[in-house]
Amino acid sequence: METILTIENLDKRYGSVHAVKNVSFEIKKGNVYGILGPNGSGKSTTLGIILNVVNKTSGSYKWFDGKLDTHHALKKVGAIIERPNFYPYLTAEENLKLVCKIKDIHYDKVKEKLEVVGLLERKDSKFRTFSLGMKQRLAIASALLNDPEILILDEPTNGLDPQGIRQIRDIIKFIAANGTTILLASHLLDEVEKVCSHVVVLRKGEILYTGTVDGIISNEGFFELQSENNSALKLVLEKIDAVEKIDEEDGKLFVYLKAPLEASALNQHLFQNNIVLNHLVKRKHSLEEQFLQLTSNR
Numbered sequence: 001m002e003t004i005l006t007i008e009n010l011d012k013r014y015g016s017v018h019a020v021k022n023v024s025f026e027i028k029k030g031n032v033y034g035i036l037g038p039n040g041s042g043k044s045t046t047l048g049i050i051l052n053v054v055n056k057t058s059g060s061y062k063w064f065d066g067k068l069d070t071h072h073a074l075k076k077v078g079a080i081i082e083r084p085n086f087y088p089y090l091t092a093e094e095n096l097k098l099v100c101k102i103k104d105i106h107y108d109k110v111k112e113k114l115e116v117v118g119l120l121e122r123k124d125s126k127f128r129t130f131s132l133g134m135k136q137r138l139a140i141a142s143a144l145l146n147d148p149e150i151l152i153l154d155e156p157t158n159g160l161d162p163q164g165i166r167q168i169r170d171i172i173k174f175i176a177a178n179g180t181t182i183l184l185a186s187h188l189l190d191e192v193e194k195v196c197s198h199v200v201v202l203r204k205g206e207i208l209y210t211g212t213v214d215g216i217i218s219n220e221g222f223f224e225l226q227s228e229n230n231s232a233l234k235l236v237l238e239k240i241d242a243v244e245k246i247d248e249e250d251g252k253l254f255v256y257l258k259a260p261l262e263a264s265a266l267n268q269h270l271f272q273n274n275i276v277l278n279h280l281v282k283r284k285h286s287l288e289e290q291f292l293q294l295t296s297n298r
């Protein structure tokens, strides 16, 4: 798979604030990436660095195959990292035509991209009459005018009402389905869960997890177990390679996994070791529980 962006050991300090700590990850063509983390975790700083508007302290990043300098590489990137700003008294179409003029893009693109974001019917309305959601959609259309390889969005649904949030998420999914790589920063788990295929979880500038969204959900499945003799059960469990950690609560053992283990295989293994269970449930954390666990104090 083609690599769009490689980030290696990126570090950023604002004076005494260590905003980004030794962050490394890769973005491959065609995937939808979420940078997920609470406020202040370094998401916007990371995006600012790769878009060349924030200076890094150390580390490196490389766009595409690294043969283009950042300035030229960024011509193949569409990004919205600030509140959308257009001329209030110009129409949607006029605003986008102006962007075309500046970036030397054919005017044909204006209607095409207004269509993508569902604003074609409102092309003659002045920007100042737009709702926040419409403004955000116009910003997305604007970022798409040059048919970028990758679209970068910082908290794309912040401040929007539920309908506006849904529209933006549907548009992002549509753009992704048409082959554009996407990188979005969000503090919302369900947003990442709904929209992204891959996730980088940040906490206080540090990466806690990178990988697929499915992976974060399945990675740490766990069992709830109970038998007549929990201490004997525990002894057997402790010898299983796939077991990461065992907690006991209310007479049940919570068995956290670091490798896949099916309930049937576990049950059989325990039975062979003379353990009869009277309770066995396999659970998978939602991304939300995972995230809360990852970002809780540790």
Ligand code: ADP
Residues within 6 Å of the ligand: 014, 017, 018, 019, 037, 038, 039, 040, 041, 042, 043, 044, 045, 046
């Ligand atoms: P996020 O986007 O995840 O909310 P930021 O990247 O905006 O996080 O911020 C990360 C940390 O860096 C925070 O502690 C924030 O206060 C600090 N920070 C961000 N921008 C600046 C700046 N221009 N000057 C000083 N500190 C900053």
Ligand code: MG
Residues within 6 Å of the ligand: 043, 044, 045, 154, 155
């Ligand atoms: Mg931010």
